[in-house]
Amino acid sequence: RIDSSRCFSTKYTSSADVVICGGGISGASLAYHLAKRGKKVCLFEKEAVGCGGATSLSAGLVSAPIFWQDASMQAIAEESHKLYAALAEENKFRYVKCGRAYLASSMSSEMCLRRMYSRGIIHNDNVELIDCQSEMLARWPFLQTEDVQLALLSPEDVALDPVALSQELVRHAQENGAQVFENCKVEEVMLGDEKQVYAVKTCQGLVETPVFVDAAGIWSGTVLVKPLLQRHIQTATHPCTYAYIHTSKLPTGVVGDFTPIFNDLEGNVMFRCTSFKTLCAGFAEEGVRPLARHTVSNDHWNRPEPDWDKFGKNLENSLHRLPMLGEIGHGDLICGMESYTPDKIPTIGESSQGTFVMCGMNGQGLALAGGLAKVLTELICDGRAETIDVSRVDVARFVELHANSQYLMERVPEIAAATYRNLYHSYQCHTARNLRMAPIYHQLRDAGAVFGEIMGYERPLWFEKNSKPERNALMQGQDTLIGKPIWFDRVAAEYEACRERVGLIDMSSFAKFDITGPDSVKFLQYLCSANVDQPIGTTVYTGMQHENGGYVTDCTLSRLSEDSFFMVAPTIQQERCMTWMKKWAAKMEVNVHVQDVTGAYTALDIIGPSSRYLMADVTGVSMSSTEFPTFRCQEINIGMATGIRAISVTHCGELGWVIYIPNEMAQNVYEKVVAAGKEYSLLHAGYYTLRQLRIEKFYVYWGQDINATVTPVECGRAFRVDFKKDFIGKKALETQLERGVSKRFVQILIDKHDKETDPWPQGGETLYRDGRAVGLTTSAAYGFTLGSQVCIAYVENKEFGVSNDYINRGTYEVDIAGKRFSVRVNLHSPSLPMISSEHPLHYRPTQ
């Protein structure tokens, strides 16, 4: 495929700023962006650029940004599209803006399309919704449209030549000084004394470099790194097959290059019909095969044998939608490989071992690589991406256990099958479950828990009534997008218990750290924006800011002694917090020891007005508001068990305690608490109850509402920042306070929403102010006390900023799956009426 003029290999070099392993679309776009930033880049490809792995076998279809419901993924995809369109202007490769039609024939897919449409129109994409079957037929007479309820035409989707695109990217990179070596394999990454990369060994020799990027796609994680215990840097990606039929043109005159790509959501099949060929891809889960890592680690990639039997279901579904397909020859069944991650989102960034990765494209490599490469370039050059929230794509969202081959082999077929499906926040996989469980897992299961997974941890989402012991206790799939979810009534009861009596929530999955050492106060004072130098036994809610003021994480810090702290952070922060703290401990040269104790404690959140009496009963000591006020931490005994850390912060604004029980005593304590709780009608509650509680009180959560692009000023938490001391990001926050912000978090209450028949907010809905799109919702819940849907959202006004006045003056609407609802906007936590309870001290989380 390569003529001599395209031969990229140049003279060998001995040092580089960045070495990229892999010349697929990822490596090529990364080389392009890095070279543009003036970095001295070396790209090594073991075969020819674009011709080796998944890029060469892909059909070259680029999904438009509206496919992704996540704002940062949309931005990334948009970046890719812009890049490819600009390159295509030179006409060096095939590039057709053919568009794509998504076809839905069930209510849930229809809602998916309506949601896609409502985010599409802000991108000004000329998106069309077609709900008339005869019109569909008039446009695409070769389709069988009888059972299609709704079609969405996204005009921005592109078909291009992926190999030529990669080569074009690399050519541009070379013009900017990048060096590209084909037929040259990376053999080993050499680490120095402090485990930092200093050189990369290739089959042509050694290259000195401080930065190594693994963009090897399906081969990622196979490069040798001798000083490591595993000898490889393995990230949570795994190769897996996908299949499509490549055959002749359909026997009709109406297909051409500009015929849109068709995606049948129900059948999970995709067609690309042009005037000279037809591609028909299918994503049925049973047709997907995970591949053992060692089979791809060989020098030669043997394409897996295509298996027609496994394609059978896909073929059925294809012929149902496109009957004409049956009349043409069988063509070739092509079996490709692609690398997938456990959550269908790519991984980029710096791994904990100090090398960079860019892999796990999940079958959307073309649509994402261009934008991801730009983000990774920012990460490499500046240490952080300015505008885009990278936490979703960051490699640090995984811990080591996610890189386990067996786990991935079980999980990735499900992910591969969902390539063209939108998975919402409530989606729960049905594969590779029960990886991490609290010691009281089985007791909770017997109590009726329905579990959902986060970071491999199973936590109860809600509790069923009169559950059967033989039931499957793992939640699978996602909440319905329209009407009440199945858990609504149960969560209503649990909510009521937490507000008026006492509820018990398992919070074991939260990331927990012990921070000790003589410099720990100095260290934490600099990392945290709140003043943590408080008396022993004080708990502080604080953010850790980066240099620009955004949240690296939020956490509660409890001072256990003069120089030791107990830190609790969101579950997904287990790896990232550790990396951040270690990085700064080294930078500041302080004597601090950070230990991840997530797996050592079981956490029970005891919530509600009666929790004070219940706690007094089980501990045998007074828990009155003077003895144990809120934001305190004490070590307590419950029954025979000792060493339990009780913190009077419930993470949802109610009165109560989270007790952190050493694992070996967890079952004992749990039983004790439940038995004592009978007196107060204690009810088990799940994570969903916590969510309704906290969103109703305008508690923002890291990872769902706020992230590294959000500062405390923007989310109404500036009152928790101590400007009298020095900390990371202080300057940026002061500037924001002075000049005002262009983004502000608000709580919105949706009026006139029929919870039985209207589409439910899921997060990611567009917020309109006076008819103009000004922001997105970030998380949603049903406010049982307020009696309406409640969302947390942000309002953005990049040009003129967002003042309180600006917010209060507008009239607001939110678009849920194409339906507009008028909303009320709150800047502060509302005060909720309660029948029988005492308000905890720091009641208003957002001021």
Place this chain on the structure above:
Amino acid sequence: LNRNLLKECRRGVRSARWNADAHLRAHERRAGVSEEAILRVDTCQLAANSPIEDFYSAAKCLSSSAFLFGVFDGHAGPECGRYVSTNLFPYICSSILKKHEVTELPPNRRLQWLFSSADTHLPNAFIESQDEKILKYHDKFRRNLDLYKGTVREALKFAFESCDEDLARSALPTNTGYIDQYAAKIAASGSCATIAHVRNRHLHVANIGDAAAVLGIVNPNGSVVARQLSRAHTTENADEVHRIRNQHPVSESQTILKNERLLGELSPLRAFGDVRFKWPLDLQQVVLKARPPPNLWTPPYLTASPEVFYHKLTENDRFLVLATDGLWEWLDPDTVVRLVHDHTLGTMTLQPYSPPNGATLHEVQAALRERAQGESQAKKPIDENCATHVIRHALGGISGGATKQYQRLIDILQVPPGRARCYRDDISVMVIHFNDRFLNEFDDDVDA
């Protein structure tokens, strides 16, 4: 004329296929048992030598109600393999442990044959002379209380060793200097043996030489696993090499294993018979006509003492495959287990479908539907016998569709036995299906 020619061609193809099928199935055998842990046994055999040097037998020991299965891979002539295949089991039946005896029977009436590939070929007089040996052996076993009250492992070892001793002894000259030529032939040729001893849910596999026993396990999650219950005694087995080198002076280290063979000649490192590697030079010169192997300094170099593995059967254990090395040259244990498992399910999943030339996707869909239902003839395995199914796939390959498989099969089977030895070895396969209902229900905790 053209049409006739076409017809003729088709007939030719079909008859070639029939021929191949018949050839494969000529020596297949099946025995339904349905007793305790054993459901049925499938065997099949394909000769490469002429006459075949592989043998197999299956029997039940009435006095302990244990089942015995064995495959025997002879070399340097069929005599030893044939002898061992019929005479080893009586030894084993005579070494029933005291605690395992269910009915008291004289040693010569304990054995109930299910089948054996060799029984009809043995001279009658020879069979009778065995009874005497067995009785003597039985006495010896009973008197040795360590053995009689010991373990199955030790008893099996003793039976193997005694059988080999007796075999060699009967080739010795009598007081009058008479040498039984038939016995000498048996002693001069050799045989590997892999036997399975199944009592209730206790499975013992005793093995010498390079045949192998593989257990097929179907996990509750549906995955099929092969667990090898024997180790080949060849130079690839580092423990064996170590054992043999240790038993002989260091001065021989250069000559003892040459070209991956014992004394440069024998491939298995344990075997019945083969007295050329066991007897001293002078004795060989009296009895044997064959030239002794080179560098025979410190005989014996060869032993018939088996390696015994124990496995307690669980409900996940579905079948046991005993096969001579002729099979393992072609297929690895995992594939064999997959083949057998798929065969028992009545499917042929290992044969990928490839659409015929010019087929439309409609036709492909119809064919795939048929295959998915598993009811069409094309989808069902061609052979009813599971062991034949394994041999067919060993020689015909497991990819490329039925046509290609037949092509390969016909090519291979065309070579007549004798000459075929250049391309392949004798193949014997025995598949023992376990009764999962029995293994599910009854769990006695009596020790092995």
